[in-house]
Amino acid sequence: MKIELNENKVYFNNGSLKKEIHPFWLRERVGGKEFLDKGTQQRLFDPTSLDNEICINKAKINENFLEIDFNDGVSSKIEIDKIAQEFSNEDTVIKPITKIKWDSTLKDIKNFRYQDNFFESKEMHDLLVSFYEYGFVVIKDIPTEDNFIVKFANSIGSVRRTNFGEYFDVKSKPNPNDLAYTSLALAPHTDNPYRNPVPCIQLLHCIVSEVSGGLSTLVDGYTVTEDLKNENPDFYKILSEVKVKFKFIDKDVVLEDWSELIKLNDDESLKQIRFSPRLDFVPILEKEKLDLYYRARKKLSEMYNSDKYKIEFKLEEKDLMMMDNYRLLHGRTAYKTSEGNRFLQGCYIDYDSTEGKLRHLKRKYNL
Numbered sequence: 483m484k485i486e487l488n489e490n491k492v493y494f495n496n497g498s499l500k501k502e503i504h505p506f507w508l509r510e511r512v513g514g515k516e517f518l519d520k521g522t523q524q525r526l527f528d529p530t531s532l533d534n535e536i537c538i539n540k541a542k543i544n545e546n547f548l549e550i551d552f553n554d555g556v557s558s559k560i561e562i563d564k565i566a567q568e569f570s571n572e573d574t575v576i577k578p579i580t581k582i583k584w585d586s587t588l589k590d591i592k593n594f595r596y597q598d599n600f601f602e603s604k605e606m607h608d609l610l611v612s613f614y615e616y617g618f619v620v621i622k623d624i625p626t627e628d629n630f631i632v633k634f635a636n637s638i639g640s641v642r643r644t645n646f647g648e649y650f651d652v653k654s655k656p657n658p659n660d661l662a663y664t665s666l667a668l669a670p671h672t673d674n675p676y677r678n679p680v681p682c683i684q685l686l687h688c689i690v691s692e693v694s695g696g697l698s699t700l701v702d703g704y705t706v707t708e709d710l711k712n713e714n715p716d717f718y719k720i721l722s723e724v725k726v727k728f729k730f731i732d733k734d735v736v737l738e739d740w741s742e743l744i745k746l747n748d749d750e751s752l753k754q755i756r757f758s759p760r761l762d763f764v765p766i767l768e769k770e771k772l773d774l775y776y777r778a779r780k781k782l783s784e785m786y787n788s789d790k791y792k793i794e795f796k797l798e799e800k801d802l803m804m805m806d807n808y809r810l811l812h813g814r815t816a817y818k819t820s821e822g823n824r825f826l827q828g829c830y831i832d833y834d835s836t837e838g839k840l841r842h843l844k845r846k847y848n849l
């Protein structure tokens with residue numbers, strides 16, 4: 483992209499397109515310590531208070547800078563590279579990471595190992611890229627003392643507290659209020675579909691594992707929904723159009739949220755899956771539509787539960803798994819309490835944590 487000048491007008495030219503840049507757009511971007519705070523790069527002026535009739539008295543290109551005198555008396559040098567970056571208007575960190583679809587044939591899960599200064603390391607950068615590729619990562623050797631999972635979450639970003647607390651203990655206990663707290667198998671599901679917004683990422687940390695069962699299961703909802711789209715487009719369509727209600731009730735709170743089981747972005751790409759068949763309430767629709775909906779949901783459930791898509795592996799003591807709750811489903815196989823204890827701790831973070839950390843590490847290591 484090139485910046486060109488003609489009679490005090492500034493143009494950008496990307497080879498195929500030449501357009502004038504609005505003078506006000508340039509005036510908003512003036513730099514210098516009078517106008518921009520050096521540390522935060524935040525404006526020290528409010529552009530909405532400027533006169534709309536801003537125009538350029540004089541402009542020239544000086545090497546990598548555009549030097550402009552505006553008619554309100556302000557002069558500034560603007561880096562041409564920065565203008566070019568804004569014109570590409572693209573996320574250069576998260577969006578370019580290509581999601582890798584996987585199913586039960588996924589082998590050689592890449593593990594990471596915790597070490598000193600882990601959260602500021604290049605390894606952390608690679609971990610986050612891998613997380614965005616596969617939707618999960620496993621980190622070994624995470625300290626198990628003092629609910630370290632909360633420190634882990636807060637060192638990537640911020641723990642997402644819910645009404646269950648900052649973190650939760652997963653172990654079988656008498657009179658459980660959720661099947662998670664038994665030794666029964668848990669079918670693949672996403673967590674907390676009744677929240678607005680749903681927690682984006684779940685962390686699960688294995689503290690004690692003395693049992694032979696209790697394997698972790700994961701399913702890539704991205705692979706499954708792409709296959710459904712190709713094989714049963716009518717099913718995919720109705721599941722991405724009909725909103726159902728998800729609900730959680732206890733004595734202190736009533737949580738409800740409506741969503742499609744397959745939620746799409748404006749460009750029709752996958753935004754989020756929700757699947758928790760004990761908690762969803764389908765609205766009353768025309769009988770024919772419901773007929774199609776129920777067949778579609780059954781098919782989706784069969785796919786999510788199929789061995790074709792599921793991976794199973796054992797979380798060893800000190801292993802911490804980080805998984806995308808908008809993309810993956812998780813569950814576990816049954817285990818026998820007579821064999822010993824099984825104790826995991828869990829908590830949530832949101833995408834601002836992983837995105838913020840990844841953008842920071844890219845900047846730090848100039849990647």
Ligand SMILES: [Fe+2]
Pocket residue numbers: 671672673812
């Ligand atoms: Fe869960």
